[in-house]
Amino acid sequence: MTEESLVCEPARLDWSEPSGPRAADYGDVYFSAEDGLEETRAVFLAGCGLPEAWQGRRHFVVGELGFGTGLSALALWQLWRETRPSGAWLDFVSVEKHPLSRDEAVRAFAAWPDLEPLTTRLLAQWPSRQKGVHRLVFSEDGFAITVVHDAVELALADMDFRADAWFLDGFAPAKNDAMWSQDVLDEVGRLSASGARVGTFTVAGHVRRGLQAAGFEVVKRPGFGRKRERLEAVFPGTPAATMPPPRKVAIIGAGIAGASLARAFAGRGSEVVVFDAAGPAGGASGAPAGLLTPRLERADRPHVRATLAAFDYARRCYEDFDGFYPGGVVRLAKDEREAQRFAGIAALMDERVEWDGAVLQMHAAARIEPARIVAQMLGDVPVHEARVASIAETDGDVQLADADGETLCRADCIV
Template sequence: MSRLPPRPDLSWKEDGTPVAGRVGDVYFSRHNGLEETRTVFLQGCGLPGRWKGQPSFTIGELGFGTGLNFLAAWQLWRETRLPGQWLHFVSFEGYPLDRADAARALSAWPELGDLSSKLAEAWPERAYGVQRMVQAEDGVTLTLHTGEISETLPQASMLADAWFLDGFSPAKNDGMWAETLWPLVRERCREGAVLSTFTVAGSVRRGLAAAGFEVEKRPGFGRKRERLEVRIANQQARQPDPYALRPFETRAGKVRIVGAGIAGACATRTLLDRGLEVEVIDAATGPAEAASGNPLGLVMPRLDAGDTVQARLLIDAYLAARRFYAGRPGVTETGVAQRPKDEREAERIAKILADPPLGLENLEALSGGGQLHKQALIIEPATLIPSLLEGANCRFGETIRMEGLQDETPTILATGYSITSLLDWLQVEGRLGQVESCRIEVDSPAFALAQGDYCIALGETRLWGATFEPWTGGEIAVNDAAQDANMAALERLDPYWRQMAQQAEIVSRAGVRATTPDRLPLIGRAPDPDEAMKVFDGVRHGQPLKDDAPLAGPLLIAGGFGSRGFTWGPWAGEILAGLLLSEPAPATISALQAVSPMRQILRRLKRGG
């Protein structure tokens, strides 16, 4: 199986209607497709009436296709939305269209105005996983799960107010209408949710009824005499939440963030854009004075040869970072030439290129070995991070202790390694990282080289490194040994760059990065460790996880980012927004469990700790 999702084997009728060759069915009728969407799905789910007066509304959809249903919902939302309201549209697609084909298909509907071009501009990358588009000016998010529906739907963390069931014809695409899907859909419904679909196939009606839905035939559209409207017959019990993935019961209006590095800044910008009041507190005299404050940073993907939960979430986070940073000050797109540092890495890169998880617009082989990452980013933290904090109430020079966080204000701890002084049970390791930089009288286009270490060129600035040494406390200071190691690395990366650097004044900078034993970040709600050890004591003896995680009040964590803070930050911000505002998660359940702070306690218990 390829690590890239399959294309839909697209063809076009003479009138411009797109056809999926795999199932032999049209995506929509060119003559009435938009009106059918408005009748079957929007009116069928009681919209816009059902979202009036709601702070947010979530629509789930089976079958994203060209995005026509999403655009119709977005247009209606834009016309009827009140200030502060948010629409969340979550869709599932197994055979994603390319950007150009989607734009061609949607050109049939000029009445959608600028929305089609906005969607085309933000069209998701061809990759398995979860990608999110945010249109803050309209209060809209689109979250797309790409992969086989039997795999993606069980992994979706969401509760929908409405569902559009819009796979191709059940007779031609039975996988999207399988009876096993309907209990999964039902688990992802809020109380009072309404579902609608164009089909009245008996197998669909029976499957929905068996899953606990009330199914009613309604007048259809065009040549289809009937359609279905579906409602929940009775509310179901909540599933246990051992990893603390369930959102807050009460929607937050104000949030406190401790830490003004990249983790805190990304969370700040995300929550400000959602309309929340944000207070930022940092012990330093200004933003990004710790590990986030290097002259330049690099956002590039970490690609694994295997198709694991960790490999996919790394791609999700990288694509989220690219989307979040696009067009912001202090961000420059670049290519990164990555050469293997040894034979083992050469084999790994060769496996990746033989079956890549990203398309050729992102990745290609380098002559002589290695891979070129085409859409990586160079970050100027001194410019970017203050811009992300604009609009927040920032208080610098203040040290926070746990006793100062005992009120009801939701608080995000984004303090890097110093989080260990607040939550001493967390397994967080400090790594001392040193980089070198200089300015030379050669204005270079943006570019970067990577081979274990990395070097970055942007204008007259060069930066290279970085060391990653164990740190157990004490003074954070630069040292000659680290500079020698970085200079040796620069020689391996590019001898010419080293020669030029030796003729300039080199500036060293050191900082402590917080990392975890499994090298994955800590993102999510903070558990009460003592209570959690009691509640889940049976895990030591192999008992199943059947309880909710005890929580440490309204406390959340964004940390353990290691050397990839600029990559993890935007993805973490969206996860935290979902928890605080009861939004659909921008990640799979497996990914959320993999980064949940609660995982450390459960892992300790499973190992008999």
């Protein structure tokens, strides 16, 4: 059993300069002292051909190395809101080894009043230092941030997506060589779609050669401010058209799982219909009360990270609903052995899980009313009280029928 912590080491910031924070461990700034926001727009947004590159696209993916203060995410989000193609979705996928606390992000964001109210919305979902995936969704804008807290080489090796653009925004190569290794740049190539573009502030020779070795065509461009040059790169091939989401989706099951799926598909523009023999919130999801708590284990393993990520995502989804009551939950140890296990678990976690010698305090946990949560997640999605007895694939769709053979629904796909 591994005893590695389940949380990342936090960023250590030096605020002695009026221009903004420096990373004490790397001796480098998080953003340009001249104008961090304008540098981001010039090096990353314009450097990757945005917004022109996403015009006519239904789905666009931007990858980033070095989430930092979240400035690139905010600048990208602002541009997306201004130029988003109708009904399109943008996924921003980033990696950060040393996450900032929410309070540190508040202090950093004070430098960019023009980014309000986006900073407020991002802070409302600001991720913890927990290792692994953190998914922040802003469905009203068709925008989502997926930030992975881990060492970059470990995070990229576990990923499988195709980016249409990359922001290479780690600290300077001379001060953070692990972020710019050939292995990392090869992973960037593996995760790039045809025609993907890269923007970065550095022109270091080994980065230029590393991108070329990873399959990119690289050119130097005029830099921002006092920096004479920067790099742009393009992955071979022509960007492929993105497939639209299914027009109609049928979901069997109207509990928490079915409602979550319905909400996700509806948010992507699909028509959704739900079937459940017991009606909305049947079965366990119709219970009058429940607890939303993290599943805790004394180990840093993939399934542990996954369940903790699911807990955080669920909490962010539910916290604005009626029937969600924050305030924490405690677990009592049934014997000395379990008390020791709880103490060990708390030692791996951040301040949201604490062992006080008597109880395990889960401060982020909550009490919920499942039926009310499910109803709000379903929203206007129709729920039919019917039992699906058979499913048949036909040319181009799926047909659902009841026990009498009567067609209940035809859909493009079924869950």
